Amino acid sequence: MDEKIKYIDFEIEDFLNDEFFIQWVKNPGEETNHFWLKWIENNPDRRPILQKAREIIAMIDYKERYVLSDQVYMDLYENIVEKSHQTRPDGRYFQWSGWHKAAAILFLVFSTVYGIDVLNKRNKEESENQQVTTWLTVDNPAGQKYKFQLPDGTRVHLNAASSIAYPQNFDGEKRTVRMQGEAFFDVTKDPNRPFVIQIDNNQVTVLGTSFNLKNGEDFELALVEGKVEVADSTGGVITLLPNEMLIKRKNGEVTKTEFDPLEIFGWKDQYLIFKDDSYPEVIRKMETWFGVTINSTLKVDKGWAYSGSYHNKPLNQVLDGISISSEFDYKIKDKTVTISNP
Amino acid sequence: MKKTQNKPIETSETSAMLYMQHSQVMVVYTEKSDREVWTSFKSGDEAAFNYIYRKHVADLFNYGMQICKQEELIRDCLQKMFVDLRKNQAKLGDVQRIKGYLFTVFHRELFKFLKKERKLNADLTSLENEENIFHIETSHETKLIDEEFALEQKLEIANALNKLPTRQRQAIIMLYQEELSYKEIAEVMNFSEVKTARTLVYRAMEKLKEIFEVKKA
Numbered sequence A: 001m002d003e004k005i006k007y008i009d010f011e012i013e014d015f016l017n018d019e020f021f022i023q024w025v026k027n028p029g030e031e032t033n034h035f036w037l038k039w040i041e042n043n044p045d046r047r048p049i050l051q052k053a054r055e056i057i058a059m060i061d062y063k064e065r066y067v068l069s070d071q072v073y074m075d076l077y078e079n080i081v082e083k084s085h086q087t088r089p090d091g092r093y094f095q096w097s098g099w100h101k102a103a104a105i106l107f108l109v110f111s112t113v114y115g116i117d118v119l120n121k122r123n124k125e126e127s128e129n130q131q132v133t134t135w136l137t138v139d140n141p142a143g144q145k146y147k148f149q150l151p152d153g154t155r156v157h158l159n160a161a162s163s164i165a166y167p168q169n170f171d172g173e174k175r176t177v178r179m180q181g182e183a184f185f186d187v188t189k190d191p192n193r194p195f196v197i198q199i200d201n202n203q204v205t206v207l208g209t210s211f212n213l214k215n216g217e218d219f220e221l222a223l224v225e226g227k228v229e230v231a232d233s234t235g236g237v238i239t240l241l242p243n244e245m246l247i248k249r250k251n252g253e254v255t256k257t258e259f260d261p262l263e264i265f266g267w268k269d270q271y272l273i274f275k276d277d278s279y280p281e282v283i284r285k286m287e288t289w290f291g292v293t294i295n296s297t298l299k300v301d302k303g304w305a306y307s308g309s310y311h312n313k314p315l316n317q318v319l320d321g322i323s324i325s326s327e328f329d330y331k332i333k334d335k336t337v338t339i340s341n342p
Numbered sequence B: 001m002k003k004t005q006n007k008p009i010e011t012s013e014t015s016a017m018l019y020m021q022h023s024q025v026m027v028v029y030t031e032k033s034d035r036e037v038w039t040s041f042k043s044g045d046e047a048a049f050n051y052i053y054r055k056h057v058a059d060l061f062n063y064g065m066q067i068c069k070q071e072e073l074i075r076d077c078l079q080k081m082f083v084d085l086r087k088n089q090a091k092l093g094d095v096q097r098i099k100g101y102l103f104t105v106f107h108r109e110l111f112k113f114l115k116k117e118r119k120l121n122a123d124l125t126s127l128e129n130e131e132n133i134f135h136i137e138t139s140h141e142t143k144l145i146d147e148e149f150a151l152e153q154k155l156e157i158a159n160a161l162n163k164l165p166t167r168q169r170q171a172i173i174m175l176y177q178e179e180l181s182y183k184e185i186a187e188v189m190n191f192s193e194v195k196t197a198r199t200l201v202y203r204a205m206e207k208l209k210e211i212f213e214v215k216k217a
Helices: A019-026 A030-042 A044-059 A070-086 A098-110 A116-128 A261-269 A279-290 A315-326 B014-030 B034-042 B046-067 B071-087 B098-120 B151-162 B166-176 B182-188 B194-213
Strands: A060-062 A135-139 A146-149 A155-158 A163-167 A175-186 A195-199 A202-206 A210-215 A219-225 A228-232 A237-240 A245-248 A254-257 A271-277 A293-296 A306-311 A329-333 A336-340 B002-006 B136-138
Touching: A019 A030, A019 A044, A019 B166, A030 A044, A030 A219, A030 A261, A044 A060, A044 B151, A060 B166, A070 B046, A070 B071, A155 A163, A175 A261, A195 A210, A202 A210, A210 A261, A219 A228, A219 A261, A237 A245, A237 A254, A261 A271, A261 A306, A271 A279, A279 A293, A279 A315, A306 A315, A315 A329, A315 A336, B034 B046, B034 B098, B046 B071, B046 B098, B071 B098, B098 B182, B136 B151, B136 B166, B151 B166, B151 B194, B166 B182, B166 B194, B182 B194
Parallel strands: A175 A195, A293 A336
Antiparallel strands: A060 B136, A135 A163, A135 B002, A146 A155, A155 A175, A163 A175, A175 A210, A195 A202, A202 A228, A210 A219, A219 A245, A228 A237, A245 A254, A271 A306, A329 A336
């Protein structure tokens, strides 16, 4: 049966009972995103029901969550290893070494880091093998997005006002690129050659995965599939799992949160999204999206905020949409927009 | 879009490179499927066990505490389960999803513990009185654009959910929060048919439908 037809008659309780739908809400992947965004587009009247079902699934949580303390986590691990080795039938004796203890502790901070010997060796090999590479740059002005492939087949959606530099050939032990602005990556799997994105003071390492990376005011990394690690210049490493988003603010604040896929990388499928955006933020987004300059004499209240989503809409329709709630006049002349009080 | 040829870019990769290579070591486990991790564990790979423990122990602990709020008992039970798994590792079967498997084994183990405990200690809160386990909260931040429910509605939904029979609440929380499949939920809750788990959730949602349909004020 065609999946798309199956969902036509779905009521809210059916969506809430459907594993494929739940999977999309909890762990959106590129495929499920594609399916459901398309479905919403084709069935706009069903959007509220689907949105409600999404919300219910996302908001259900334990009333009380019991957290295992670091001490108990460690003690328990130690006990398990000791108890199970006392009577090992094959007579192998297990030593509770610092190696294991370190591994268990480090996870609590930022996933596990071990295998120092391997690293030192590799490090030396690496430095002896330096060679000159030709770099290519893709540079998008405001108003233009671009979709292309890197030499290894990695697919990149580059947002407006963003750029990426990459070597003509990935012939090193890793695939290094540098970027500014925002891009969505679908990285080709290659366990032997990690894919590394160098961005200001952060370095993002992946093997094969898809994610959105934005480096504007803040550093924002939203992971769809796979696993990535972010290392900063001081040596701290943060691991990100699917459906998690890492935000590093200019003031040094670092947070991990969940995210709404439509809000974060709807842009690559032509969704222009506003979410409780301030007036300057709304202006900035439109300028970048459409490649225009906006002059505004509009006076807005202090708490002014706008939310809305536009799929494939021209500038005048977006302005019409925003002006419904804010009541302003606008004029578009060539690449300049003037907004004023009515 | 313009494409230009640049001079080579200097990369500052000294300390950062070290971490990239750490990840290469780590990735041995994280890039593997559950089935492969489990096979490594069965063959006695200590790092694979470490990975399994790290990934699941916190969820198991929280799950156990929902059923019985005695931390020491839950800890003993977790310890017994993991020790048994390690002692019998070579004899264990294949596992597709480690989380579902551990929940099933842990749930069974926990009820064995509770049964024993109850024989020894008559005062222990009876589990037949299950009213106050698996309570649900509707978190106020769902990170979605265009929220359809007002705060009062969310509270009303939480209220209604907490009035459902315990088994329905448990199935709902395992489906949405623990992200287990119906098949895994049926195994944990010891249903002979997967359909039973699916029906539990469906009935609950049908009952709450009236609340869902109220228009946002």
